[in-house]
Amino acid sequence: MEKKHKKIVYPSFEQYLAQQMKNKAFRKAYKEESHRLEIAYRILQLRKQQRLSQKELAQKLNTTQSVIARMEAGQQNFTTDTLQKIASIFNRELKIDFVK
Amino acid sequence: MEKKHKKIVYPSFEQYLAQQMKNKAFRKAYKEESHRLEIAYRILQLRKQQRLSQKELAQKLNTTQSVIARMEAGQQNFTTDTLQKIASIFNRELKIDFVK
DNA sequence: CTATTATATAGCATATATGCGATATGCCTG
DNA sequence: CAGGCATATCGCATATATGCTATATAATAG
Numbered sequence A, B: 001m002e003k004k005h006k007k008i009v010y011p012s013f014e015q016y017l018a019q020q021m022k023n024k025a026f027r028k029a030y031k032e033e034s035h036r037l038e039i040a041y042r043i044l045q046l047r048k049q050q051r052l053s054q055k056e057l058a059q060k061l062n063t064t065q066s067v068i069a070r071m072e073a074g075q076q077n078f079t080t081d082t083l084q085k086i087a088s089i090f091n092r093e094l095k096i097d098f099v100k
Numbered sequence C: 001c002t003a004t005t006a007t008a009t010a011g012c013a014t015a016t017a018t019g020c021g022a023t024a025t026g027c028c029t030g
Numbered sequence D: 001c002a003g004g005c006a007t008a009t010c011g012c013a014t015a016t017a018t019g020c021t022a023t024a025t026a027a028t029a030g
Helices: A014-022 A026-047 A054-060 A067-074 A078-091 B015-019 B024-049 B054-060 B065-072 B080-089
Strands: A093-099 B093-099
Touching: A026 A067, A026 A078, A026 B054, A026 B080, A026 B093, A054 A067, A054 B054, A054 B093, A078 A093, A078 B024, A078 B093, A093 B024, A093 B080, B054 B065, B080 B093
Parallel strands: none
Antiparallel strands: A093 B093
16 A cells, blocks of 8 residues: 655756756756757846836737747747847847857 | 040948948948858858868758858858757857847 | 736748758869 | 869758737736
């Protein structure tokens, strides 16, 4: 018979990530995927700073709310043209570089 | 009668560009298009540093020479996944940001 | 509670990035 | 000259980014 009510404790995302990061292959894979999340978060951050809703930002970009939601969900493999448009909306300069 | 052999002096690209840059609308348009050329040049630069032919770089990227040629011609609106692959080939880190 | 607003997600249409092969061109070198 | 190598360009196939509508879900105001 199994023990009842055994509480399974799930680690937080941060703990989980820290654990996975000990694995070299995971670090590499994460690094090569994480740029999507980083850009997603950066856009969210800029939008929030401007106190814009997704719908309002969408209008400035001549698109729709669902497109912004997809971007911010980290589900978007952006093109540089799109990133440039976003930069322009926020009066920022798009910087892309390959650094050591 | 027109004067014969009047030499028409064309400005260099740099001179032409400097002149156009005095126009505000042109500056804006150029800024929003130039990122393609900048990335194109950056890839060419990295490839040359590694003494690779387009064909060799293509092999590392699991693609073909014509794809690399298109990239370096500034005709490519890259996706970040592609930029990440390129960064990885050159042992670089892809940095994308919106700066003031 | 209801109404409103914000965000997430699904499904689909269309534009375009990516990939490939063929071929042209230019530049060497023998 | 011919032959080989590097690059550019074309046309086309396929994968995917972008854009849209509808709808679900969540949070908040009233």
